Amino acid sequence: MGIDSDSGISAPTGGRGARKRILTAAQDLFYWRGIANTGVDQVAEHAHASKRTLYNHYPTKDALVQAYLRSIDTPDGVPRERAVNDLDSPPRARLLGIFDARPDLGFRGCPFHNAAVELAGARPDVHHIVVDHKRAFIELLVSACAEVGARNPRELGHQLAVLFEGATALTTSLGETSPFIYAQSAAAALIDAATGPSLS
Incomplete structure (x- = not known):
């Protein structure tokens, strides 16, 4: 894999496996430069493939965008969401872990949120993928909240x-991870309030 000297984005080299190279290129470019841009x-140039080859595998840009989002719609696909899937950790640690402020997790935000904002409902099939991912992530949080003993998970x-x-969006806007530090402390307070003695 080579490096694009202008952007620093990894560029797949030529050879067999054009479909995988095209998808890898789309993952890099759509995330770091934006889908609309x-x-x-x-994508074809970055993947060292012809446009004809790209269209043989992905007949439209919309099909490529859908493939891009589906390829990261996995437990390990979005770095900041991974903590909630770490079943070896206690549920409280998993809930607070999604607010990890490490800068190496990137500032470009959530790829699903980015797609929703960029496309603004113009592509219903893409919108459905985004909605399904977000709902599934919320269900994972709800499940962990039940495990931690929340009265209303x-x-x-x-x-x-x-x-x-909110922390993801603000971190992207500011280019720094301090929003996650504040969000994590707020999350801890919410968890304590939801699991501690009832005031009623």
């Missing part, structure tokens, strides 16, 4: 999802 010409799960989305 990246044309199929750029669904409410807490949605509250943590709102905190997470």
Whole structure:
């Protein structure tokens, strides 16, 4: 894999496996440069494939965008969401782990949120993938909230999802991870309030 000297993005080299190279190129370019700002010409060039080869595998840009999102719609696909899937950790640690402030997790935000904002509902099939991913992530949070002993795990799960989305968006805007530090402390307070003695 080579390096694009202009962007620093890894560039797949030529040879067999054009479909995989094209998808890898789309993952890099769509995430770091944006879906709307990246044309199929750029993806093909980055993948060292012809446009004809690209269209043989992905007949439209929309099909390529869908393949890109589905390829990262996995437990390990979005780095900041991975903690909630770490079943070897206690549920509280998993819930707080999604607010990890390490800068190496990137500043470009959530690829699903980015797609929703960029495409603004113009591509219904892509929108459905985004919605399904977000709902599934919330359900994982709700499940972990039940494990941690929340009185109302669904409410807490949605509250943590709102905190997470806000911290992700602000981190992207500011280019620094301090929003995750504040969000994590707020999340800890919410978890304590939801699992501690009831005030009623």
